[in-house]
Amino acid sequence: MNRKGLYFMIALALGGAGAVHAQDNTAPATDDGHxxxxxAAAQSEKGYDSRWYIAxxxxxxxxxxxxxxENKQVYYGLAVGTFLNKNISLDIFADRxxxxxxxxxxxxxxxxxxxxxxxxxYAGSWTSWRPYLLAGVMGSRHQDRIQxxxxxxxxxxxxxxxxxxxxxxxxxxxFRIEGGYRYDWDDKSQPQKDGYGDWFLGVSLVARFGAxxxxxxxxxxxxxxxxxxxxxxxxxxxxxxxxxxxxxPNTPAGTIVGPDGCPQKVVIDLRGVxxxxxxPRVGETDIAKSLAVPTSDSIxxxxxxxxxxxRYPQVHVTVAGYTDSVGKDAYNQKLSERRAKIVYDxxxxxxxxxxxxxxxxxxxxxxxxxxxxxxxxxxxNRRTELQVQQ
Numbered sequence: 001m002n003r004k005g006l007y008f009m010i011a012l013a014l015g016g017a018g019a020v021h022a023q024d025n026t027a028p029a030t031d032d033g034h035x036x037x038x039x040a041a042a043q044s045e046k047g048y049d050s051r052w053y054i055a056x057x058x059x060x061x062x063x064x065x066x067x068x069x070e071n072k073q074v075y076y077g078l079a080v081g082t083f084l085n086k087n088i089s090l091d092i093f094a095d096r097x098x099x100x101x102x103x104x105x106x107x108x109x110x111x112x113x114x115x116x117x118x119x120x121x122y123a124g125s126w127t128s129w130r131p132y133l134l135a136g137v138m139g140s141r142h143q144d145r146i147q148x149x150x151x152x153x154x155x156x157x158x159x160x161x162x163x164x165x166x167x168x169x170x171x172x173x174x175f176r177i178e179g180g181y182r183y184d185w186d187d188k189s190q191p192q193k194d195g196y197g198d199w200f201l202g203v204s205l206v207a208r209f210g211a212x213x214x215x216x217x218x219x220x221x222x223x224x225x226x227x228x229x230x231x232x233x234x235x236x237x238x239x240x241x242x243x244x245x246x247x248x249p250n251t252p253a254g255t256i257v258g259p260d261g262c263p264q265k266v267v268i269d270l271r272g273v274x275x276x277x278x279x280p281r282v283g284e285t286d287i288a289k290s291l292a293v294p295t296s297d298s299i300x301x302x303x304x305x306x307x308x309x310x311r312y313p314q315v316h317v318t319v320a321g322y323t324d325s326v327g328k329d330a331y332n333q334k335l336s337e338r339r340a341k342i343v344y345d346x347x348x349x350x351x352x353x354x355x356x357x358x359x360x361x362x363x364x365x366x367x368x369x370x371x372x373x374x375x376x377x378x379x380x381n382r383r384t385e386l387q388v389q390q
Contacts, residue, residue, distance in 0.1 A: 114158060303350075
């Protein structure tokens, strides 16, 4: 074969690629989805554009010298195809060329119509020039008249291999230029020949059908989570201890808790608050006159009880009075009630709400805490208790 024709084809391919590249660099970039960059962004989920396309093609053959035709002929064709994935496309194509037989061999024409399938294997990104490999198979229909009055019509198999470059120029259009070698197993046109190998170069404009895919609208940004409330302002279990300090959350309602929020048994001990014998008298309201000496000790204990009740506002108590065993039962009952009442009045007069106090209740000589056989024991039995309601 003549190498000058092959060099011409390569120069034509490089020149065409350079022209399209220069045109692409002068096009203004936009963000409206029509520039290749915007279109490529719309393919981000799938990775490629799967729409069907048509590709009209025009090119030229550098013919096998065994054909005895002119060296170069133009061919034209049309392909329909789609991308199977981002790197492989498949075309069904048809093309046609008419070769003029060299006058030295009697003149005439040699027409070839080819129908086949071609696969292209791409590398690179959609937004750049993409090199690819080409492989195709086809059937070739020959109609020739190599000598006056002599001709043939027949089909033969053919195949091609090649390389190419592709560039996306809009969201629905690609430019494609490719060159390669096509071999035709035609053994009918010239009985002494078994086939012909021709070099080819072609340029295609790929046009996709339908609307270009677009990116879905971005989901609205999630609002920032609300700021967590300050735990020092919260008391989830309602026990009077804030969540920061509460080491026992979710205590049942009404549970008496300590400063750490954990259940605590409150004991209000009035031991040491002892009454003189047969006091208080009927109508007596000054508790100091009824208390055993030293009176200040008993008052201090009562004041501690007031402080405890103020620190634990959820605590309720029963105010109960008792006597020793000296005297009649009926008298002792009344005396125990007076003792409970005078302590009850002391508490309410020092700021304890009456709704937190049950009573006053008198138990007479019942439930002694010491022996009534001694003076010391009887003195201890003359008492008042604050019985915490748990």
